[in-house]
Amino acid sequence: MPPLKKTSAKLKSVKPSGKKDENFFELVYEVVRQIPKGRVTSYGAIAACLGTKLSARMVGWAMNGAGRVRPKVPAHRVVNRNGILSGKHHFNPPGTMEKLLKKEGVKVKNDIVVNFKERFWDPVKELGF
DNA sequence: ACCATGACTAGAA
DNA sequence: CTTCTAGCCATGG
Numbered sequence: 001m002p003p004l005k006k007t008s009a010k011l012k013s014v015k016p017s018g019k020k021d022e023n024f025f026e027l028v029y030e031v032v033r034q035i036p037k038g039r040v041t042s043y044g045a046i047a048a049c050l051g052t053k054l055s056a057r058m059v060g061w062a063m064n065g066a067g068r069v070r071p072k073v074p075a076h077r078v079v080n081r082n083g084i085l086s087g088k089h090h091f092n093p094p095g096t097m098e099k100l101l102k103k104e105g106v107k108v109k110n111d112i113v114v115n116f117k118e119r120f121w122d123p124v125k126e127l128g129f
Numbered sequence: 130a131c132c133a134t135g136a137c138t139a140g141a142a
Numbered sequence: 143c144t145t146c147t148a149g150c151c152a153t154g155g
Contacts, residue, residue, distance in 0.1 A: 043137055047150095053138080055150045060136035080137060087136030 028062040035077045038105045039121035042081045049123040076100040083116025
């Protein structure tokens with residue numbers, strides 16, 4: 001898991017549907033799985049960890065397929081840079097995200113992570129990038 | 130093939 | 143301080 005080799009910034013041909021070309025996706029999932037319980041991170045941080053910090057959107061898109069990946073991917077620990085649960089509506093019943101976070105000890109107020117800055121887990125720093 | 134949209138972000142106004 | 147703009151890149155009409 002730490003191997004996280006830098007994928008080329010290009011990261012071409014990534015099909016979330018049924019395809020196995022997931023270089024970017026798999027990497028994203030890998031990082032997300034490393035997020036300690038009770039911590040959260042941002043799309044940009046993950047993107048930066050992969051070297052594509054300008055493409056945070058792709059990280060979010062990758063999360064779109066998080067639900068269909070084998071080991072579970074704690075996508076609920078990934079929020080935007082403001083600590084807002086921007087993707088709560090993409091969960092099965094909306095509210096699952098918040099519920100899971102609270103269950104892990106992360107307080108959520110009005111769809112926003114409380115003390116986000118302290119809860120923030122930087123993959124680049126923690127994984128040594 | 131072109132245009133619009135999106136689980137984003139950083140920087141400018 | 144808040145709001146707007148421009149990049150990012152895959153997907154769908």
